[in-house]
Amino acid sequence: GAGVSQSPSNKVTEKGKDVELRCDPISGHTALYWYRQSLGQGLEFLIYFQGNSAPDKSGLPSDRFSAERTGGSVSTLTIQRTQQEDSAVYLCASSPGGDRYGYTFGSGTRLTVV
Amino acid sequence: AQSVAQPEDQVNVAEGNPLTVKCTYSVSGNPYLFWYVQYPNRGLQFLLKYITGDNLVKGSYGFEAEFNKSQTSFHLKKPSALVSDSALYFCAVRDMGNQGGKLIFGQGTELSVKP
Numbered sequence: 420g421a422g423v424s425q426s427p428s429n430k431v432t433e434k435g436k437d438v439e440l441r442c443d444p445i446s447g448h449t450a451l452y453w454y455r456q457s458l459g460q461g462l463e464f465l466i467y468f469q470g471n472s473a474p475d476k477s478g479l480p481s482d483r484f485s486a487e488r489t490g491g492s493v494s495t496l497t498i499q500r501t502q503q504e505d506s507a508v509y510l511c512a513s514s515p516g517g518d519r520y521g522y523t524f525g526s527g528t529r530l531t532v533v
Numbered sequence: 534a535q536s537v538a539q540p541e542d543q544v545n546v547a548e549g550n551p552l553t554v555k556c557t558y559s560v561s562g563n564p565y566l567f568w569y570v571q572y573p574n575r576g577l578q579f580l581l582k583y584i585t586g587d588n589l590v591k592g593s594y595g596f597e598a599e600f601n602k603s604q605t606s607f608h609l610k611k612p613s614a615l616v617s618d619s620a621l622y623f624c625a626v627r628d629m630g631n632q633g634g635k636l637i638f639g640q641g642t643e644l645s646v647k648p
Contacts, residue, residue, distance in 0.1 A: 423576075450634055461640035462577075462623065469634055510576065514634075518627050519584050521567050522636065524576040 421445075423525035425511050431531045432501055440496040440528045444513030451494050452514075452522060453486060457507040465509075468494065469516060501532045535560045537626045539639035546614045546646050554609040554642045556598075556624030565627035566607040567636060568598055572620045580622075583607060594618070614646045 424443040432438050444451050453465040464478035468488045479485070483501075488494040498505055508529050512522035536559045546552045558564055568580040581592025588600045598609045609622060621643050625636040 452635060454638075462638040464635055464637065467635045475635065512577075516634075518565055518629065518634065519582075521569075521579045521582050522577075523579070524569075526576040 442511030448513035
């Protein structure tokens with residue numbers, strides 16, 4: 420596609436429910452990243468996929484968070500048993516891979532846990 | 534470990550005046566440095582990057598950044614600020630660890646340009 424697409428753009432969920440956030444990267448981009456941006460905070464790295472390599476999950480804050488990337492394209496970030504502190508904007512980005520490239524970000528999913 | 538710091542939470546500038554948004558980094562080896570901008574209720578947009586070569590890098594919207602190895606800095610600059618430049622600016626450094634690739638972002642600097 421022309422850009423990185425994320426859905427939904429907004430999600431309100433009740434505490435304790437599971438949520439799935441979707442990211443559709445730019446076609447041909449081998450690297451895909453998830454970040455979290457809390458109100459007034461910087462960008463917190465969550466997870467990184469590069470081609471067929473094992474993902475870098477070092478940023479996931481707890482075992483309630485998981486992500487997968489199917490067929491080297493679309494990625495889903497799943498948060499189980501959501502807590503209020505999970506409320507944030509979840510940003511997805513993709514890049515062609517390689518250290519010299521920057522990212523193209525999606526518009527994000529704003530998650531509110533009530 | 535790689536890290537980046539933006540020492541100012543907010544920068545206020547009058548329209549037409551030059552602006553500087555500061556960034557310092559800590560890396561092992563040669564740094565790959567980036568600047569991104571985030572306008573209200575929008576995703577981050579790439580502004581410019583330094584990989585190698587000239588220390589002065591030019592980017593989008595008239596912005597430029599100067600790589601200074603001795604001071605480990607990569608400050609973002611613009612000769613004449615516009616009200617429309619008001620946004621949140623992020624500096625980032627590439628993590629060159631075992632799995633490489635990911636960017637480590639600073640906390641962001643809110644730029645406010647007043648008429």
